[in-house]
Amino acid sequence: MLLQQHPNATPSERRKILVIGRPDGITDVLADYAIQLSERLEADLFVVAILDGAGNDDTGVYPTVDRAIAKETLHVFKQRAAKKNIRCNDAIWEGNMEKAAEFLLQTVKRTVFVLTDSEYTKNQLSEDITIPVFSISTTYNMEGATMARxxxxxxxxxxxxxxxxxxxxxxxxxxxxxxxxxxxxxxxxxxxxxxxxxxxxxxxxxxxxxxxxxxxxxxGIKPMKKDALQPADSKTIGQTKKLQKRPRAYAYINPFHKI
Amino acid sequence: MDATQFIDLNIVSVSFLFFVGFIGGLVSGFIGSGGAFVLTPGMMSLGVPGTVAVASNMCHKFPKAMVGAFKRFKYGQVDIKLGLYMAASAGVGVQLGIQLQHFILNKWGAVGSDLYVSLSFVAILLVVGSYVLYDAMKSSASGGQENVSSIAQKLQSIHLPPMIHFKRANITISFWFTVPVGLATGMLAATIAVGGFVGVPGMIYVMGVSSIIASASELVIAFVMGLAGSVNWAMHGMVDIRLVLIILGGSLLGVQLGAIGTTYVKESMIKVVMSVLMLMVAVSRLFALPKYLDQLNIMAFGKSSIAILEKISFVFMCLALLVAAGIILGGMWKARKPAMALQESFSQV
Missing domain, CATH: 1.10.287 (Helix Hairpins)
Structure with a gap:
């Protein structure tokens, strides 16, 4: 079965789900979903917090406090994954998200898809990468706490x-x-x-x-929001198709056929 | 009204009505109608006369439709203007249907009325159900995408004043093409209390409304004409409030679950559920026909044969209920577990 990981696969050969969160916290919904999914698909996780301007003023300096929060967030996420025996790597990216996505997909081999918070990255990522992006809609409090309370x-x-x-x-x-x-x-x-x-x-x-x-x-039976889980729109699919189109060789017997 | 027409209730009949009410409500909330689809024969199988079953059914239907319409309006699925226009012509249809029902009751009595109700069920459910199933299968084959029927496209292109624009449904059509659909809906609703099985396919295939908007707007029609029909039946003293309240107890739970369910599944699922139910209940009622034919001395059947056929009919109806619940709840469950769908898509890579 295609889904099964090869038992002897090295860490770099194992399939991964890229989870992109906020610097100020990964929502419980996103964390739970990513961990559950990686368990089902037998895939590893690679979780990234992107500091793309939260707390970033014109000087381009990222305040230490944001980095600390991001580190803590990633640490908590990794602990949750470890409880389920899921391999999880993490990284903090300081800078522009488009470049982050491009770089991560080149560096982190065998990434099968990206999971993120819908309101944060979906549209931007969809324009820049060619693998599916799934957005999880969460009720997120900008002050850093989820809406658990x-x-x-x-x-x-x-x-x-x-x-x-x-x-x-x-x-x-x-x-x-x-x-x-x-x-x-x-x-x-x-x-x-x-x-x-x-x-x-x-x-x-x-x-x-x-x-x-x-x-x-x-x-707990409530109406599902339409954007609760959406594959990242047609732009991604369009790009993928474009990339998959291979050049074809044409041989013409009559070199003047177009005249 | 003769008091003997009202049945005695026991724990079995109460549980049965509550359960059927719940499933009927679930179906109504999901496809816009269909509670009555199982409730009228369900009550009749308990010994309730056809007219009391229809009257009580209609009286439980309008508050259920009101609650369902309110829920689905909150999800942005209801075209109130469409519902009201359709309800206006359906109202006329209800009055015509009631007159027809009274005429049959006076001419052939309760058995004739039962035969008429069952025959209407079988004929309409078989014809419309088959077409909706065919269309649902076609939609599923094309990835669940809905196409506007060629008849609807043609009718929308005919400029016969007054032209009406329905904003939420996003269609513009002549008023005169909405009238026949409304009339047929009302007539059927008054006689067998399931106008939606003409109304929803009518809106989809004749007017070109999407199935999600059609099924939600049907609840507005069901409320308006259910209210009108209930007042009429109640004025004749035919409403058994005990039956109504027991069914309502289950159906108000079901209708809200069904309405929530529409936010989980693809639009073509509405057609699938509608057609499967229509065909299964049609088969169920087909097995019940010999009893009435025998009582009217049209055809002779042995008592044991009738008893067996009645049991088969009842089993089929129960099966229809279970299948309906299964498809809707299964669809909801599947949608709640997107990981499974994702897994499927990856296994195909």
């Missing part, structure tokens, strides 16, 4: 909403089925009594609908 708060909110609307819904059901004979008597009278079943289902749909919505959210 917010997600916890959301979870609490979902839980309280689920319980609240669940109780309301249960009470409404109890009310109807407690006096079912009386309810059926009036609700099937017809005429103006038609308003009763119609109004009842509307009230139920509000209470039970809100309960259902918060329940799915609580379980």
């Amino acid at each position: 917010e997600s916890k708060e959301q979870r609490k909110k979902d839980l309280s909403k689920t319980i609240g609307y669940g109780l309301l819904s249960a009470c409404l059901y109890g009310l109807v089925f407690w006096k079912t004979d009386t309810v059926m008597h009036y609700f099937t009278k017809g005429g103006f009594y038609a308003a009763l079943p119609v109004a009842t289902v509307l009230v139920f749909s509000f209470a039970h609908g809100a309960f259902a919505s918060s329940l799915w959210s609580l379980i």
Whole structure:
């Protein structure tokens, strides 16, 4: 099977996934996804933090603090990978991202694709490299922390909403089925009594609908954002095709055929 | 209204209705309609008369459609203007359908009504389902890409005033071409409560709307005409609120899951689910026909044969439910695991 690594493959011969993060942190989503994927594909990881201007003023000097954060970020990432027995190398690139991508793909052999944060590098990378770039959409806080806290708060909110609307819904059901004979008597009278079943289902749909919505959210079933995982657009594919086009030799019997 | 028309409920029937409501809701949230597709025969298999089944089904349908439409509107999939235009002509169709249903009920009684409902199911589901399946397979072969049908292209090019532009659906078409689709949707909805199985393919193949917008906008139509139909049925005292609320309990959970599911899968998946369900339930209802034919003395079948055929019909319906749930939830699961898709693409390198 093509996916299997050769058992005797040297580190340079092993397939790699290039993970490009931010200098101020690699999101949990990106880290988890990259580690999970490398485990499945039996590929190594090469994680890079790019200092392409975060904290870089006109002088072109990269403050030490950014480098320190990047080092820490990479260290944490490598530790997580090591726990899963995944080989992981790292690097910090100081400078322009296009050059970083070009250089890394030349240096890091057998890179199969690039994983990154969608809002950060996707478009720039797509223009410069010819291997697939996959972007992971994350809810990233520019202050350096992921939205984990917010997600916890959301979870609490979902839980309280689920319980609240669940109780309301249960009470409404109890009310109807407690006096079912009386309810059926009036609700099937017809005429103006038609308003009763119609109004009842509307009230139920509000209470039970809100309960259902918060329940799915609580379980973690939420709508997928369209850019959650996108192969880097047609530009990359176009470039790849262009590069793959080989020159052809034409032999003409009649040298004046074009005249 | 005779009180004996309302069945006694037990734990089995309640669980069954809740489960069918959930699956029906899941399907409706995903393909815009289809809850009634399994619910009407489902209720009828519990002994609920056809008219009460249709009335109760319609009464659960409009709040479910409202919740589904709201969800999908949030995902940018609903063309409200399209939904309202279609609902207006479908409203007329609903009234026509109700008159037809009353006429049949008065002329041939409850058995005649059941036969009519089942025959309508089989005929429409077989014809439309086969075409949608054919188109879905064609789309899948071309990588899931949808093409506007030649009929829709031709109709869009005819400038018969008033021309209407639907922004979200991104089409401009004459009002007069929207009317037949709406009328057919309404008539079918009033009689068998599954107008969407004409409405959604109608919007896709006659008007040229994409399947994701068509299925989402169908929920707006379902809400408007479901509300109108429910008021009408309730005025005749035919709505069994107990059945409605039990089904609603499951379907409101299902419809939201189905709506979320549309954000996970390719558009052609909507057609696949729709066609597979339509054909499977058509086969299921086909097995139920001999019973009504026998009761109306049109054809004679032995009691044991009818019992076996009824069991086969029920198994097929359950299978349709499981297949529907399987395709939708499987599609969602697969999309949640993009690594698998990626792995597949690499294995092909």
